[in-house]
Amino acid sequence: MSKTLVEKIWDAHVVKSEEGFPDILYIDTHLIHEVTSPQAFDGLRKRGLPVFRPKQTVATADHNVPTLNQLLPIKEELSRYQVDMLTKNCAEFGVELYGLGHPFQGIVHVIGPELGITLPGKTMVCGDSHTSTHGAFGAIAFGIGTSQVEQVFATQCLLQSKPKTMKIEVNGELGKGVGAKDIILYIIAQISAAGGTGYFIEYAGSAIESLSMEARMTICNMSIEMGARGGLIAPDQITFDYIKGREFAPAGEEWDKALAYWKTLYSDADAKFDSVLTFNAADIAPMITYGTNPGMGMGIQEHIPATAAQPETEKVSYKKALDYMGFDDDAALIGKPIDYVFIGSCTNSRIEDLREVANFVKDKHKAENVTVWIVPGSKQVEQQAKNEGLDKIFEAAGFQLREPGCSACLGMNEDKIPAGKYCVSTSNRNFEGRQGQNARTLLASPLTAAAAAVTGKITDVREMLEKA
Amino acid sequence: MKKFTKLTSAVVPLNIENIDTDQIIPARFLKATTREGFGENLFRDWRYNGDNTPKPEFVMNNPTYSGRVLVAGKNFGCGSSREHAAWAIQDAGFDAVISSFFADIFKGNALNNGLLPIQVSDDFLAQIFKSVDANAQSALEVDLENQTVTIVETGAKESFEINPYKKSCLINGYDDIDFILAQKQLIESFEQAR
Numbered sequence: 085m086s087k088t089l090v091e092k093i094w095d096a097h098v099v100k101s102e103e104g105f106p107d108i109l110y111i112d113t114h115l116i117h118e119v120t121s122p123q124a125f126d127g128l129r130k131r132g133l134p135v136f137r138p139k140q141t142v143a144t145a146d147h148n149v150p151t152l153n154q155l156l157p158i159k160e161e162l163s164r165y166q167v168d169m170l171t172k173n174c175a176e177f178g179v180e181l182y183g184l185g186h187p188f189q190g191i192v193h194v195i196g197p198e199l200g201i202t203l204p205g206k207t208m209v210c211g212d213s214h215t216s217t218h219g220a221f222g223a224i225a226f227g228i229g230t231s232q233v234e235q236v237f238a239t240q241c242l243l244q245s246k247p248k249t250m251k252i253e254v255n256g257e258l259g260k261g262v263g264a265k266d267i268i269l270y271i272i273a274q275i276s277a278a279g280g281t282g283y284f285i286e287y288a289g290s291a292i293e294s295l296s297m298e299a300r301m302t303i304c305n306m307s308i309e310m311g312a313r314g315g316l317i318a319p320d321q322i323t324f325d326y327i328k329g330r331e332f333a334p335a336g337e338e339w340d341k342a343l344a345y346w347k348t349l350y351s352d353a354d355a356k357f358d359s360v361l362t363f364n365a366a367d368i369a370p371m372i373t374y375g376t377n378p379g380m381g382m383g384i385q386e387h388i389p390a391t392a393a394q395p396e397t398e399k400v401s402y403k404k405a406l407d408y409m410g411f412d413d414d415a416a417l418i419g420k421p422i423d424y425v426f427i428g429s430c431t432n433s434r435i436e437d438l439r440e441v442a443n444f445v446k447d448k449h450k451a452e453n454v455t456v457w458i459v460p461g462s463k464q465v466e467q468q469a470k471n472e473g474l475d476k477i478f479e480a481a482g483f484q485l486r487e488p489g490c491s492a493c494l495g496m497n498e499d500k501i502p503a504g505k506y507c508v509s510t511s512n513r514n515f516e517g518r519q520g521q522n523a524r525t526l527l528a529s530p531l532t533a534a535a536a537a538v539t540g541k542i543t544d545v546r547e548m549l550e551k552a
Numbered sequence: 553m554k555k556f557t558k559l560t561s562a563v564v565p566l567n568i569e570n571i572d573t574d575q576i577i578p579a580r581f582l583k584a585t586t587r588e589g590f591g592e593n594l595f596r597d598w599r600y601n602g603d604n605t606p607k608p609e610f611v612m613n614n615p616t617y618s619g620r621v622l623v624a625g626k627n628f629g630c631g632s633s634r635e636h637a638a639w640a641i642q643d644a645g646f647d648a649v650i651s652s653f654f655a656d657i658f659k660g661n662a663l664n665n666g667l668l669p670i671q672v673s674d675d676f677l678a679q680i681f682k683s684v685d686a687n688a689q690s691a692l693e694v695d696l697e698n699q700t701v702t703i704v705e706t707g708a709k710e711s712f713e714i715n716p717y718k719k720s721c722l723i724n725g726y727d728d729i730d731f732i733l734a735q736k737q738l739i740e741s742f743e744q745a746r
Contacts, residue, residue: 099742100735105717108735110742120634122585131729148583162583169585213633213657229635229661230587231727239732241739245715277570278627281656311630313656377570377630397674401569401625494579494632503602515574515631517597 086352088249089318090284093224093349097207099241106243112206113140114236115192116179118170119147119496120211124234125173137240138178142201145170145183146191148496151459151486154184163497177237188331190462190488193217193430197301198464200330204319204346209236214430214512216307219316220300221323222349224284226314247313248282248358251351253289256365261546263440264299265432265510265529267291268306269371269381271363277379281311283359286351291365292317297326298436305431306512309378318350370545372417373514373527375405380514384532384544388415408516409524410504417526417542421453424507425537426519427483427530428459429493432510435468437530441483442474444534444545450482451540457499458483459491483537495520508536554666555725559647559694560704562619564611565684571624572631573658577640579632590636591643612644616688620647623680623692627651629658629669638662648694650701652677663718664727670694670701676710679703696722 087095099108121143128135135141148163158164167184174181182188188195193214196202204222209215211233218225228242235242254267272279285307292303300317307315324343327333334342351357369383382388390413394402406412427433427441438460450456458478460466466488469475478485492499493511500520501507507525510533514525526542535545581593599610606613622641628651629637638661641649648668662669672680683690683703693702696719702709714722721727732739 099739106715108732108739110739119582123587123635126586127729147579166583166585211633211635213631215633227633227657229633229638229657229664231635231661231664231729235729235732238729239736239739240743241732241735243717243728243732277630278653278655281627281653308631308657311627311655377572379570397625397678398569400567404568494574496579496582513572513574513631515572517578518574521578521597521602 086355088351088355088357089222089286089316089349090224090247090249093205093207094246096205106245108241109207109244110241111209111236113142113201113208115196115208115210115215116141116143116233117147117192117210117212118145118166120230121233122166122169122173123230124237125177127234128177128237131238133238135177135179135237140240141179141237143170143174143179143181144189144192144195146488147490147494149184149489150497151489151491151499154487160498187463190464191430191433191490193305194434194461194465197221197297198330198462200327200333203327203333203342204323204349209242213308214305216312216314217301217305217430219304219307219314220297221327222316222319222346224314224316227308247284250280250283250285250312250359250361251357252285252287253360253362254287254291254365255289255362256291258291258365258368261370261531261549262368263529263531264295264302266368266371267365268303269373269378269527270368272306272310272378273371273381274363275310275361277309277377278311280307283312285312285315287315287317293320296436297322298434301434302431306378309512319346370529370532372532372542374409374411374417376408376514376516377405378512378514378527380405381527384542385418388413388417390414418544420542421540422508422526422536422542423454423505424501425454425456425533426459426492426507426509426511427533428457428461428491429511430461430490431512432530433459433461433465435465437510438465438469438474439472441530441534442477444531445481445483445538446477448481448538450537453540454537456483456537457486457492459486459499460488462488492519494518508533508542553721553725553727556647556666556668556696556722558696559620560691561621562617562689562691563621563623563680563684564617564619565681566611566622566624567681569625570627570630573629573634573637574631576629576637577634582634582636587639589643590640591645594640594644620645621650621692621694622646623650623677623684625651626653626674628654630655633657635661635665638665638667642667650677650680663722666722666725668694668696668722670712672701672710672712676708679706679708
């Protein structure tokens with residue numbers, strides 16, 4: 085019987101399937117961090133249980149860590165306690181921890197791939213909704229709650245109903261100045277912040293196949309922003325080349341064996357998806373969001389859709405979002421002054437993102453009214469940026485290169501955008517207060533963020549690229 | 553896990569769509585390492601001003617409204633996987649949440665804690681809001697065994713879906729870990745067969 089990629093991986097991990105019950109799904113790799121794990125470790129203690137497969141569990145500290153002076157004790161007491169708790173729990177239960185000061189530390193969804201932990205055909209979970217990132221390798225990867233973190237600790241399995249499948253094809257060539265972030269913001273704007281709920285999405289089509297692994301991760305990362313549990317892309321030569329030689333990637337005979345299996349991981353030609361959507365890459369412009377959910381996005385030259393044009397039941401929420409942002413119906417965003425630029429998060433903090441930004445800002449300087457934070461996704465990304473001299477370019481441009489963590493994506497540490505201020509951010513969520521109480525977030529690509537940093541206002545990066 | 557069978561209660565209406573988990577419990581309150589006490593920060597930034605004084609216009613600060621059922625607009629619980637959102641709602645005294653659409657992870661988290669997420673039609677949701685608008689004490693009857701929710705005042709009733717396994721967990725107060733642990737041998741043989 086022909087199967088989709090999701091079905092192939094799912095079926096290979098079902099320990100037990102029984103009518104009327106969710107499947108018992110085996111989990112290959114469990115990633116954990118300081119925020120959503122302490123209550124799960126506590127649960128194990130209360131039940132008197134060990135972590136069942138500690139070697140399949142990897143921990144890092146990312147959500148709550150400072151991005152300056154990481155080697156000093158964390159100043160904020162609750163954050164320090166939570167990070168210390170992770171260290172203590174990992175030691176007690178025998179889990180490998182890449183904590184602060186470790187050369188592998190970083191955002192959980194950045195380090196998995198760069199260490200070769202994320203592999204095609206795996207099932208992977210983490211107590212974080214952006215776990216969908218790992219799907220870029222052709223893995224089933226999704227975010228879970230803390231009760232489920234405890235389940236995986238205790239049994240290396242999860243009770244899960246098989247998801248519906250959706251295929252999103254993007255075909256054709258992207259225009260100049262348009263990248264992976266624009267593709268995914270465009271798709272979300274088209275199908276809404278709930279358009280993928282209940283589905284696992286497979287991204288396909290020539291525009292997706294031509295993307296690098298890091299760009300593919302950006303796409304899969306934001307699957308959850310349309311409600312999808314996960315998103316994935318069939319592995320290909322680009323995937324295999326990326327993985328080969330990484331720290332924990334299979335090597336030698338193991339590599340050959342793995343590769344032979346990975347090459348079977350694609351949706352069969354006549355496999356049936358529950359839903360199929362097709363988009364044209366040429367229709368996609370640099371994107372920006374204007375509201376308080378990631379579905380409220382538009383091409384950067386467009387005007388904000390009018391409240392009157394929204395469905396009746398959505399008008400109140402829509403108006404509330406525009407009021408929060410301080411935007412009017414029909415307004416254009418081009419030329420609008422901004423205050424902060426944040427380049428980072430599990431969506432866009434990898435070396436290619438930093439290279440793209442550095443390449444653009446070389447010999448330019450940030451506008452005086454703007455504060456720019458660049459927060460690399462991991463210690464390895466930070467080190468690589470320094471090896472390539474990107475730090476010097478950022479410094480000359482007035483961009484501050486910090487230390488790795490989730491940072492201003494969710495403002496759990498001290499990296500918060502002040503109330504009322506506008507931040508062009510490469511992160512994944514523009515929810516009210518996400519980057520700080522009453523902060524206003526405009527989601528965009530690293531290139532659009534860099535352009536805003538230089539001009540001090542919302543700018544169509546294509547115009548700057550033409551001049552160059 | 554907390555059991556759930558039947559409930560008749562007034563409701564707290566929150567007619568806003570796409571309520572994300574950052575609104576339910578902002579990230580700065582996720583530093584706690586236990587499951588308790590999140591209720592006081594439920595909807596923190598909608599409920600309180602920056603100086604911690606209550607915002608009188610927010611429904612939870614209006615003494616007219618009370619009850620153990622939260623009713624919200626569609627796509628409730630979107631965003632982050634933080635189970636703290638379900639803990640906060642439960643800790644604030646709610647036993648059920650009604651919406652016309654739930655985000656997946658939130659729904660799973662709620663079920664894993666004995667907080668019943670009830671998905672109703674857009675039309676029935678509008679009827680609930682209408683009845684609470686007319687009379688703030690308007691009550692709902694939730695019957696998990698029969699999978700129905702009824703607007704007591706009008707008698708309007710709708711059925712809701714729930715996975716039969718999760719239903720039995722809620723009624724009996726079992727959780728998934730008890731269920732999977734009973735299958736440990738099967739898990740070990742699965743590992744050996746790979």
